[in-house]
Amino acid sequence: MQLTNLWNEIENCRYEMISLAMKTSLSDIKVIEISKKLDELLNEYDDSK
Template identity: 50%
Template sequence: MENVLLKKIEKCRREMIALSISHGLTSEAVVQSSKRLDDLLNEYQKKVG
C-alpha cells in the first residue's frame, strides 16, 4: 500500500512541476496540485508514523 501511495506522490509532484513551468508558480492549477500533493504527503506520514 505504501508503494502505491509513493507512486501517487511522485506522479503528483511531477505534474505540479510541469504545471508550474507552463502556467507559473502562482497559477490556480499549480496551487490545486500543491494541495493534492500536501494531502498525499500527509496521508503517507500518517501511515509510516
C-alpha cells in the same frame, strides 16, 4: 492504500505540479490545487508510517 502505491501517486502528482508550473507560473490556480493535493498525499504517507 499500500505505501508503494501512495508513493507512486505522490511522485506523479509532484511531476504534474512541476511540469505545469514550468508552463504557467507557481501562482496558477491549477498549480496551487495540485500542490494542495500533494500536501494531502504527503500527510497521508507520513501518517501511515
